Amino acid sequence: MPKGSLDGAFAEAPSSVYLIVHGMKKTSKIAQPPAKRKKTTAASRAPHKPSESIETVLVVEDEERIGNMAQLFLELHGYHVLVANSGAAALAIWAERSSEIHLVITDMLMPSIDGATLTRALRKKRRDLPVILASGVDAGDFADELKGLEFCARLQKPYTRHQLLAAVHNALA
Secondary structure (H helix, E strand, O other): OOOOOOOOEEEEEOOEEEEEOOOOOOEEEEEOOHHHOOOOOHHHHOOOOOOOOOOEEEEEOOOHHHHHHHHHHHHHOOOEEEEEOOHHHHHHHHHHHHHHEEEEEEEOOOOOOOHHHHHHHHHHHOOOOOEEEEEOOOHHHHHHHHOOOOOOEEEEOOOOHHHHHHHHHHHHO
């Protein structure tokens, strides 16, 4: 990646976005315009924290940037994160480390093994496994594939850090 590329990581604060540019040793604070700021409450600003034990989340996402973002947000809040870039990779990780995994967050639309197929396969091995479904497409577009499946939450992409952490916190509560 070229030095100074804007294809970098980001982190959000209640009223600011910080952009970390690859190859540069500083961060820039980009303030949101006042008209676009959302009203925040103490509850919405409060960090979501896992219980005292370290919980492991398997993030299954074929879009690398989204998987990396989810991993960053979760790790910053004390979760251990495993990332798979496909349903097949998730099944391989599951075969090796299923006893460590407390929660799965899966994208719905992925090549080969989609989120519904992956969820069914994992639930054959652990019926009570909590799964969060993430998708950039309306769930109604694949209602047939989701028949009979229950999810702790559904995250509409793009999702915010607070939406992700709230869904994970509630799923593990």
